[in-house]
Amino acid sequence: MSTVPPPPGEVRRRPPRDEVRRALLDAAARTFARQGIDAASLDDVAAAAGFTKGAVYSNFGSKEGLVAALVDDRVSAYLDVGLAAVADTDATLPERARMLGDRLTAATDEQHDWHLLFLELWQRAVRTGRTDGPFGERRRELHAAVAAAVAAHAEEAGAELPLPAGSLATLLLALSNGLAIERLVDPAAVPDDLMGRALALLVSGAVPADPADPAGPGGPDHR
Template identity: 70%
Template sequence: MRRALLDAAARVFARRGIEAASLDDVAADAGFTKGAVYSNFGSKDGLVAALVADRTSAYLDLGLEAVEDLDGSMGARARVLGDRLTDASDGQRDWHLLFFELWQRAVRSGDVDDVFRRHRDSLRVAVTAAIEDHVDRAGGSLPLPASELATVLMALANGLAVERMVAPDDVAPDLMGRVLALLVADGPVP
């Protein structure tokens, strides 16, 4: 039930916007009553917070799985990661719409969206740790500190996803992988 409600919330919030969508809309989309939403999440803010946590975790898992068993240079690993993230991203139109609404809320408001910021921070920390681990395993070096590269990776993934939604023919499916491979190809930037 919880999974169905989270998936319905992602669809409904992406279609209508978080503020315009009601808990009745989410419950109906999932095939439940509003009481099911309240019993699982307590409130709309609780549902939004759970959705952010769920999607952040899924994004992190996707990235880690994409390069878990890869061998080779940092460039080769980066290329595969970028290609797999693009493939997965293409099927996540609702998440990208929701992400940008959450981003706007976090930028414009206060306490309600602190959850979004905290999850973004924890995602950045986890991506940084994963980058450091892959650098150690590949025996390479990075052009930027891992934390800054994590920020670039997250921004690039979000930006290219949006561009592919607007003009899919203008953004090659392997662009992210190629850019990431270029970023890590030559080691540190002087």
């Protein structure tokens, strides 16, 4: 694995492979978000991480391999944020929705490049017609995971969802992305609590689940 040579007389330790991979993924997220995936070179990514291009090839094989790994990483990060936000299983469904919305809004501010990168990946997939590639595949996996989480939280809260869990997952992802974009452009137009209040309203029509209903919360369609 190649790294930038240290100054004369200085001995630099060889970083662990996981540390190198993490640094390259973080550098790729920043570089691709700001320059564009196709415009940025692997040399740009490697330099931003403090390595040479050989480190990228050693860990990801190619630029497309790096992009695919980055998509996986961002989807995992999104899920981690959501799971951490609604850890309080004693809260009502609207309260959980509000907590999730507030946490996603905070994540937008903490990780400014996150949604810039999402837009870059989205444009690239749509322009090339490769919606069945890594980005499209991981988005479908994310949607399924969010829908399953929505259904699970409704069941824990003893509530029947006003819409199928899959439909609520679509709305949640659309609100998350759309409001993040608006907040990046005009922060004052998107108050800190707007996302949370909107998500709480989406599930405010939830009613106590009928224990005799075999379909459970959300009806038969949890997709």
